[in-house]
Amino acid sequence: MTESEVHEVAEQIREEVSDLPRTARSVLIALATAVRAAPAGSVLCGQGADELFLGYAHFRGLNALDAESRSELDLGQLLERDWPRSRRIAERMGRNLVAPYLHPGFVSAARAIPIGLRLPRPTAKRFFRVWAMHRGLPAPLAGRPKRAMQFGTGIDRWIAAGDPSRSE
Numbered sequence: 732m733t734e735s736e737v738h739e740v741a742e743q744i745r746e747e748v749s750d751l752p753r754t755a756r757s758v759l760i761a762l763a764t765a766v767r768a769a770p771a772g773s774v775l776c777g778q779g780a781d782e783l784f785l786g787y788a789h790f791r792g793l794n795a796l797d798a799e800s801r802s803e804l805d806l807g808q809l810l811e812r813d814w815p816r817s818r819r820i821a822e823r824m825g826r827n828l829v830a831p832y833l834h835p836g837f838v839s840a841a842r843a844i845p846i847g848l849r850l851p852r853p854t855a856k857r858f859f860r861v862w863a864m865h866r867g868l869p870a871p872l873a874g875r876p877k878r879a880m881q882f883g884t885g886i887d888r889w890i891a892a893g894d895p896s897r898s899e
Contacts, residue, residue, distance in 0.1 A: 737886055
């Protein structure tokens with residue numbers, strides 16, 4: 732992707748993201764850029780995995796009680812605000828966004844795993860890493876550090892340099 736493509740997408744979804752802080756805007760612009768580039772139809776995404784399996788940096792160092800409380804708060808915010816917004820953005824791109832991790836059965840099964848087993852110790856999202864290796868992904872790939880999509884793609888840097896999606 733190019734910087735101009737990112738700014739074009741940002742302009743296309745301005746109405747959905749202009750009221751958000753920069754990091755939240757960058758996340759949604761990164762999502763919209765990926766969704767727009769996807770083939771027509773349904774696009775699978777990983778929404779819910781970080782909330783359920785404590786993948787965000789803010790979970791590091793929390794005790795089980797605080798992590799569980801934050802997980803519920805994050806999941807509630809995702810379901811009530813962020814997921815509907817993400818789906819609207821995908822619709823603007825002519826795609827249907829599908830999040831298997833948000834399926835009620837999956838959410839229920841994930842919540843049944845004791846929070847102590849989901850804590851990011853020694854690494855975030857252990858369950859996914861073990862499963863990936865079980866399915867044949869080499870350990871060096873399965874063990875790669877988690878990196879937020881807006882930072883790994885450079886989108887956050889481009890947005891900070893000149894954000895057309897922000898009405899200030």
